[in-house]
Amino acid sequence: MNAITDTPAFTPSSRAKVRRRPQRARYDEKAVFEILDAGVMAHVGYVIDGQPFVTPTAYWREGRKLYWHGAAASRMLATVAESAPVCVTVSFLDGFVVGRSGIVHSLNYRSVMAFGRARLLTDPAAKRAAMDDFIDRLYAGRRLQLRPTTEAEIASIALVEMEIEEASAKQRDGGVGEKPADEGWAPWSGVFPVETRIGAPRPEPGMGAGGAPTPDLAPYAEGARLDAALTSAAATAQGLPVST
């Protein structure tokens, strides 16, 4: 993750600049988008009367914009003025690193911190398009199979758009660090990788057509890595016609 790439960069101000272990940080779109497109659950941070809140919520990305709805949207937007500063963080735990002294113990991870200002989507057509895009980002082509969303349902949804102003990506993926003083100590040392995978599908009794999952659900095949499934679904969605 430390190589310089030629994709557009998010120029970090002091806000996004990684202070601790800066050698693990990158600020280019490729690094940031790769991590964002491999996830579905973000932790959205916002401030109400000086109190920070961190709400886990489903999100998706379109270009340099992030979207989310639900709990984070409702509490945040019921209380905070428009253009509230937010921090959206997405992270993956990739492994446990155990070594010969306490200080070299670590976790392998990937993460993005994205900063911007939250804006409530209010136009019903824009909200409908965004919700369609979310379904298709996860399950390409699925919205065409669904009972159309009603106007009342669109009205009931709080939906936020945030243009990413700055972002940083950070990753640790190596083996065990060592200190000169560790020499000669012999506890088991190494890495326990951690992987998140899809389990066996559970069709809902009495609902839908039954049988095997349809092609829109193909990335979520039993045993698939979740980050790979979401990355693949995002790539497919980018090839779909834009929703109307």
Next chain:
Amino acid sequence: MNAITDTPAFTPSSRAKVRRRPQRARYDEKAVFEILDAGVMAHVGYVIDGQPFVTPTAYWREGRKLYWHGAAASRMLATVAESAPVCVTVSFLDGFVVGRSGIVHSLNYRSVMAFGRARLLTDPAAKRAAMDDFIDRLYAGRRLQLRPTTEAEIASIALVEMEIEEASAKQRDGGVGEKPADEGWAPWSGVFPVETRIGAPRPEPGMGAGGAPTPDLAPYAEGARLDAALTSAAATAQGLPVST
């Protein structure tokens, strides 16, 4: 998760009170601790000059106190006054819920939002004890096998303690919701469960004793569910003598 239990409760003020889908919320210690003890990565939210930051970081729990160190500690504590209000959120993605209309699509998850005030640990003995506790919380008995941490290493670590003042636990673990208007629509409907598990251990070449992982690492056996491994390790740690 909706049953009333008789464990001590975190009485929620408006800060911790769950607004959206309150039927999914609980405020008792049992529900909150179960989720906290099943995780190792938290998202710590804090505010610097009105700007929210959400930093992913390793954490652990002792009674009603949470601890973390590293990046969140260093940025937060370099900039924010003591007793900074923080929100520590821990979440697990448990599944994708797909149904017959856009609005019933959902995620299964477990999450805790814990509120309190961050306090920097400065006493070297307290910092050493906390770091030992963290090693033992994850790998019971391991600290006795490690090269002892030096005073300089203790001094180099920024370590935060937060007493949980309020907390809420929230969970969705059901099947597909339905709306009357969904009747007759037949896309595949159901749940794709998501599980995080430990992979094959990777011993560090040229370091440590090699061979099979030692008993302190037993919870992280290949194929173990991560949340179960961390829960089991936490339970074992609570039976260990207190570090000195």
